[in-house]
Amino acid sequence: MKDMKDSVLNATSSAxxxxxxxxxxxxxPLVYSLVFxxxxxLNGAVLWLACRRTKDWTCSTIYLVNxxxxxFLYVCxxxxxxxxxxxxxxxxxxxxxxxxxxxxxxxxxxSSILFLTCISVHRFLGVCYPMRSLLFRxxxxxxxxxxxxxxxxxxxxxxxxxxxxxxxxxxxxxxxDLTSPNxxxxxxxxxxxxxxxxxxxxxxxxxxxxxxxxxxxxxxDEASGMDTSLRSRAxxxxxxxxxxFAISFLxxxxxxxxxxxxxxxxxxxxxxxxxxxxxxxxxxxxxxCNSCFNPLLHFLIGDKNKTRRLHELHKxxxxxxxxxx
Numbered sequence: 622m623k624d625m626k627d628s629v630l631n632a633t634s635s636a637x638x639x640x641x642x643x644x645x646x647x648x649x650p651l652v653y654s655l656v657f658x659x660x661x662x663l664n665g666a667v668l669w670l671a672c673r674r675t676k677d678w679t680c681s682t683i684y685l686v687n688x689x690x691x692x693f694l695y696v697c698x699x700x701x702x703x704x705x706x707x708x709x710x711x712x713x714x715x716x717x718x719x720x721x722x723x724x725x726x727x728x729x730x731x732s733s734i735l736f737l738t739c740i741s742v743h744r745f746l747g748v749c750y751p752m753r754s755l756l757f758r759x760x761x762x763x764x765x766x767x768x769x770x771x772x773x774x775x776x777x778x779x780x781x782x783x784x785x786x787x788x789x790x791x792x793x794x795x796x797x798d799l800t801s802p803n804x805x806x807x808x809x810x811x812x813x814x815x816x817x818x819x820x821x822x823x824x825x826x827x828x829x830x831x832x833x834x835x836x837x838x839x840x841x842d843e844a845s846g847m848d849t850s851l852r853s854r855a856x857x858x859x860x861x862x863x864x865x866f867a868i869s870f871l872x873x874x875x876x877x878x879x880x881x882x883x884x885x886x887x888x889x890x891x892x893x894x895x896x897x898x899x900x901x902x903x904x905x906x907x908x909x910c911n912s913c914f915n916p917l918l919h920f921l922i923g924d925k926n927k928t929r930r931l932h933e934l935h936k937x938x939x940x941x942x943x944x945x946x
Contacts, residue, residue: 638891642710645902649706652906653699656913660696663916664689680743680763685919687767688736692912695729698722699909705796712796716787719796723785724778726909730870731819732774733911737866738823739766740918745830748855749837777819780811798905805884812881820874824866831863865914873908876901 667689675682701722705712712719743763746754784800784807800808838852838859880901883894 638889638894641895642898642902644899646706646709648903649906650703653703653706653909656906656909657696657699657703660692660699660912660916663913664693664696667916667919668693678760680758680760681740683760683763683767684736684740684743685915687770688733688915688918691729691732691736692915695725695909696912698725709793710790710795711793712787713794714796719787720782720785722796723798724782727778727781727815728774729912730908731777731815732770733915734820734823734870735770735774736767737862738827739763739770741827741830741862745834748834774819777815784808784811798902799881802884805881809881809885813878816874816878820870824870827863827866831859834859862918869908869911869914873901873904876904 668686671678671682671686671689678686698721701714701718705714743758746758784804785797786801787794787796788801789795799805799812835856838856876897880897883890883897887893
């Protein structure tokens with residue numbers, strides 16, 4: 622009876638609070654097109670260089686390649702969204718592709734978060750416990766951690782595949798962003814759980830690792846052999862990565878949680894619903910921009926192959942050498 626009551630309330634709320642979302646038909650196709658045009662070649666280049674040019678894979682390489690793989694799968698699905706939003710939310714591709722599109726979006730989002738967390742933990746061990754952590758910074762353990770990450774993300778995101786669905790609004794078939802309006806009551810608990818386990822816990826781990834690394838680097842004396850300018854550059858890099866992580870993921874999770882709360886517990890408050898809906902639906906495409914930023918991590922925090930990768934990119938740009946490939 623409660624679920625039926627929630628469904629009726631949410632359906633009534635949708636009828637009482639029609640939202641003017643014309644901005645989506647301009648903003649979303651534009652943002653998704655930019656992400657596609659930048660993310661596809663960048664992640665494709667990273668995967669190509671890793672598979673064809675990198676001989677000695679390190680732990681960081683393993684994490685970064687899997688990060689690029691998740692991004693590559695996501696950007697490949699973006700043309701469907703671009704067409705849909707350009708056609709005023711009309712979804713002509715069927716329910717299966719609707720579910721797959723939403724599944725790929727959240728798989729990319731939460732696998733990115735977990736792989737970035739793995740990278741942070743790996744670097745934390747190398748900076749703070751360089752000798753004692755040697756047994757834990759091996760390629761075998763990195764491969765194991767990567768497999769566990771994919772399994773955890775799949776388990777976390779599988780309900781999204783079930784919640785996502787198509788529906789009819791104003792005689793047009795649409796692919797619902799989260800789930801159908803009459804199912805928000807059930808989706809709210811899942812959405813909060815996903816935010817806590819998929820974002821908040823990794824975010825706290827990453828914040829702790831970054832803080833401890835910065836403290837260690839600041840208190841490292843010159844007797845350690847590390848140049849002062851090098852330490853400063855390392856601190857700036859760590860801070861930059863953490864700030865980018867927070868900007869990329871924190872606003873999205875805040876606005877999504879508030880949006881779900883309003884849809885479930887503030888039924889009929891049209892003014893509030895309109896404001897939080899705009900905030901959430903603006904941040905949703907922007908969070909996908911991490912698919913363009915992540916490939917740059919190969920050169921920002923890359924390992925000893927960084928210089929050679931830059932050379933390979935330059936060589937491929939200007940053409941093959943006289944000796945060929």
